[in-house]
Amino acid sequence: MDIKIYESEQLKEKLYYKKMESGLKVFFIPKEGYTKQYAIFATDYGSIDNVFVPIGEKAPLEVPEGIAHFLEHKLFESPDNNLFDKFSKLGANVNAYTNFNQTAYLFSSTKNFYESLSLLIEFVQNPYITDENIDKEKGIIAQEINMYMDNPGWRVYFNCLKAMYNEHPVKIDIAGTVDSIQKINKELLYKCYNTFYNPTNMALFVIGDLSFEEILRVVEKSQKNNYDKVEEIKRIFPVEDKKINTKLIEENMMTSAPIFYMGFKDWENGLRGEKLIKKDLVTNIILEILFSSSSAFYNDLYEEGLINSSFGGFYTGKESYGHSLVVGESKEPKKVYERILRLINEPAETLLWEDDFNRIKNKAIGEFLMGLNSIEFIGNNFIDLYFSDFLLIDYLTLLESIEYKDILERYNRHFTEENVVLSIINPLE
Amino acid sequence: MNLKSERINIGNGIHLNLVKTDKFKSNLLSFYFLRPLTKEEVTKNALLPLVLKRGTDEYKTNLEIQRKLEENYGADLSVAINKRGERHVLRFTVETVNGEYIGNKEYIYDVFSLLKSIIFNPLLEDGYFKKSYVDQEKENLKRRIESRINDKRSYALDRCIEEMCKNERFSIYPLGNIEDLASIDKNILYSHYKDIIKTSPIEIFYVGDYDDKMVDYMKEMAVIEREDIITIPREQIISGAKTKNMVYDDLDVNQGKLVLGYRTGIPYEDKLYNGLLVGSDILGGGPNSKLFKNVREKESLAYYVSSTIFKYKSIMLVDGGIEFENFEKTIDIVKDQIEEMQKGNFTMDDIDISKKSIKSSTESIKDSIFLISEYFFSQILSNDNRSLEEVLEDIDRVSKQDIIEAMSTLTLDTIYFMRNTKVLNK
The missing domain is CATH 3.30.830.10 (Metalloenzyme, LuxS/M16 peptidase-like)
Structure with missing residues (x-):
């Protein structure tokens, strides 16, 4: 196995790396003596990637504001509707976040790490999105947006971004608006998913008192391999003027x-x-x-x-x-x-x-x-x-x-x- | 690794607690001063650390202090003022990079000496605190108290506690009252400071690697003049509803914040307390909880909804952010879910999941240098001599009957709702 090891004597830390055949990059830092383990499975896809050429298509598509974050919420759905149960039964604490540049799924555990890791990879790689559960999510996310609307620190920050940027999507609120999320539907979500959740666009990082060999075994066993190969995702960013938008x-x-x-x-x-x-x-x-x-x-x-x-x-x-x-x-x-x-x-x-x-x-x-x-x-x-x-x-x-x-x-x-x-x-x- | 703290009495009411570990890339030293939470001294207590941080006999300005910290590899100085039940706790902490990562093992003494200087050798003018520092920090404290409203969720929780416990000391806001500020000046604050240094129980915590020389140094730091040490009474525990009220705040907000305040009447010393912890977690602990599933996932009424136990005061708060018009609907669901639990309508799986979750977060303390010190400090506050392992075992021993019994003590005392009548009437 072509495992690469980077070592920093000064930091007294080591980093292990392997690129899987699927294109997924796996990283590991051992932390001896630590009680907790932490895994983060992330895609290079955030709120700013809102114009792109969907996989298998030729023309660029502009998607509704907030869709990356919406998709993050939706990946927690499964046919038996008990993903949280499964993590909870293992004693693992699962969560996710979306920012301008990434969407990340993560968990921390003190026991049953490898089972939880397998679960993490499986749920992120097996979306289950229905019209029904999309509607339900709109209510929840509307409350999340309202919560941020009442947060002065958040508002002053986004107004500052809006003042600086003319076109660049970094000025758009990560969760979108109550109006924009109404335009989100199943087809659009799957287009985003299929394009950006390709293993070549993703990385898995693991840290804790664990074994890299065992991690790789779990990844090998849990990951899906039937992906279309993509060379490079075409993301389209508007030309952003050097000038600010408004003072x-x-x-x-x-x-x-x-x-x-x-x-x-x-x-x-x-x-x-x-x-x-x-x-x-x-x-x-x-x-x-x-x-x-x-x-x-x-x-x-x-x-x-x-x-x-x-x-x-x-x-x-x-x-x-x-x-x-x-x-x-x-x-x-x-x-x-x-x-x-x-x-x-x-x-x-x-x-x-x-x-x-x-x-x-x-x-x-x-x-x-x-x-x-x-x-x-x-x-x-x-x-x-x-x-x-x-x-x-x-x-x-x-x-x-x-x-x-x-x-x-x-x-x-x-x-x-x-x-x-x-x-x-x-x-x- | 089994966590151990060695507790040494090093003076009248002063204890040094040592936790030896080489797991971290830093060390941490904290001084905790314990005070009663009272209307008379709360504002002075809150103001004090802000003034002490401004200047010492040796480092006369904030600028000098900050530069000293930066030179020492960004040693992190923090002061905090919190309430733990009906105790008011002042904390002064420095965290420094482990000497071996930067090739200098001696510099830690520089940082310790700075901390000592901040706590025990403040800058004085004519025998009192410097007037301009006191005046400026009074203004800053005033603004900090006013800024409570900026975090609507925690404001709603605080407001519910204030209303619910209005005749108890627990209702006192730990940063004090704006009205008190006018009567505090440099002389009054300085004499209060002297009083705190002389009469407060002091707990000192060090977490990290150490040797005899360092222990001697820490002991030396706390050689101070002492008088009779105050005793702080244990919190009053009230069972059954006391105030029974419904409180509305009308504010210009987008989201309603609902808080339901329950009395449990179960003191933390009671065997049933662990049943309460597990019960509250099943009700509103995590994404697997009854409230998350019913209020959020099933009815999509809220983004967040949860329940929390306030250990020292034996109350439980349920809070959620909702649309204004869903006020009654949400309350009904919460009440239903609690009733279901009181009837025993939850599974062994629910119990198992909540136990795992509580144990896992308790065990995770071991990975944080700060949480280690906080953990042992709270053990001291609650006179709890159990090891971390024993604490975990006790959680494991909770039975379904314990949970039903604990949940059956819940009495709804106060409902608080932050709303916007302008939107509601549209």
């Missing part, structure tokens, strides 16, 4: 104080693998230097009562989009916004000191190492990085290789006034 979105809702998201739209996109992750790390280091609780800026505004400890900045980026967000709660969000604009107009050399860089880099190293205590942290991040062509086990080495000059270069290109937007949620009058 400001303000809304009122039931909340205690104004909250804001300020977004810097990234236009250096199109990267994957190490280059993408490096850009991510570099940008996050800059944001930490400028806005974290150890920055002069944070402490000045805190003392003035303009921000509280919810203030901070972070970057997130994938191949087709990226943005830095500076967020918080403030009596006067527009004043904070002005102060940030004033700050970024200063030359990089006077804002980003090498001492600060070294300190923040140390912090990033420590935080990553501490994150490795959690098997869920490892699993979820592994999948996220993997679908961007990067292995988690190389993360620390990449982080350590970042140099001071990297951040100066990136700063000057990313933090400008042209690509900035502001989203505010105000309390009701």
